[in-house]
Amino acid sequence: MHVPDGFLDLWVAGLFWLASGVAIGVAVRRARSELGDERTPLLGVVAAGVFAAQMLNWPIPGGTSAHFVGGAFAGVLLGPSLGVLAMTAVVTIQALVFGDGGIVALGINLFAMAVVDVVVGYLLFRGLRGVHETGAAFAAGWLAVTASAGVVAVGVGVSSAFAYQLDVTVPVMVGGHAALGLIEGAITAAVYGAVANARPDLVLGRSAPGEDGLLDAPEVDA
Template identity: 45%
Template sequence: MHVPDGFIDAPMSAATGVVAAAAVAVSLRGARRELDERTAPLAGLVAAFIFAVQMLNFPVAAGTSGHLLGGALAAILVGPYTGVLCVSVVLLMQGILFADGGLTALGVNITDMAIVTTVVAYVVFRGLVTVLPRGRRSVTAASFVAALLSVPAAALAFTLLYSVGGTTDVAIGKVATAMIGVHVLIGIGEAAITAATVGAVIAVRPDLVHGARGLQQQLKLRVNGELVDAPAAEPAPVAARSHRGVWIAGLVTSLVLAGFVSFYASADPDGLEKVAADKGIDRKTEEHAVADSPLADYGVKDVEDTRLSGGLAGVIGVGVTVVTGSAVFWAVRRRRSDDTSPVSTSV
């Protein structure tokens, strides 16, 4: 659903740029509360994983494909504020290095793909986990529904933005019907990927899943014929439970997905591209500012072998995203440490 340059006019692009900048600023402050010794090292990995999975377009209808947006996944794994930052980092890397998503439309893409998906998904997720039985299965089920609804919500948000700032005169009702219809199908794929990933992490390290905190079901013991709450187990010290294994496994998975599996992704246009072509939204599409980038269109310039070119581009993208994301989140984490450190005074 990456919006290219030329879809949205300058005033709306500027307005969404302001919204995106404000949301990122708020998220930087909010992420200080979410990031700790467990999640700070993993937030950059979440961004890299989202980048990798976004390369895996899957078919959803005749001549149409879809890909992960990632807002729901990021919000549930590392928190909503950090989730907005994760997806924003991915969109920034894609726009600058791979000519994917217009640079003048960066505010539109962050607003639509990072803010809307994350906020909608997390609100739905928190609402569901409060009414479902407390447990890991409930977290996975809530992840599925939250991710499913976040995608058509993003499609609706794009339609609203286009109704105000679109550069072509089209029937918005038909655009809305087409966008929401195809993105409901894409949402099913998003939901499956999100639930599978969240479930896999919960199975090995539930303490690393932001959305699963505080949801452990209280154990019961039968004493003299009555059920009583079992004493709470002492949590393992954070330092004693290394996240290194999860980090390495996640990075290897991301590299394999981007460097190898992406070759088998669907070549059909994604939902927005298909609707844009069918409804005439793309008549004023502009050439990307970095269309001649060495990594444009997810291929390495001057590498003739298509498989090798795409694989190298994917590996480079994962590497750059994990380094950039990790640097951002470590800086945020360090700022939190500085804010909470005691102030020494001298007389």
């Protein structure tokens, strides 16, 4: 899903840099109040695990590729603020050290994988966990990565620098990741279930209210 340099018009890249900067800035400010949270030490562990998983890529039609993203899992386990910071570290290191995604395109990659994937995954999990917790983790992984792919599809589709336009990029990226996202959803649910069974105290909603990031409304479990 990483967008390389040369696929975006500069104005598109600039808008995504701005959006990512604002979102990450909010996450940093919110995360300061979570430094004593028991999940904080997991930030590095989650980032390292996601980093390793993202190194596996497979091509899909239309000049792009797919891979496990992990943003939803980071949001589900860490909450949106710490999740955004963990994914920001992953995506940035991949771009600067491994050349996975361009520097100019880093803004859209951050927005798609470190912001949208994390926040959408977190919100879906929080909204559905009262129905079925494991199912909520699956839906979060599946639908969040599909939304993330939609961001990339729109960004490259509106750019004249890219060979294909929205009529190609949206169905290819969204459709491809909706199918492949089933795998991401299954992995997210499986890993979440393992963590929840081993360390339920680290699971959002099972600790003190108001410790889960951007949203502070109390959760209601069925």
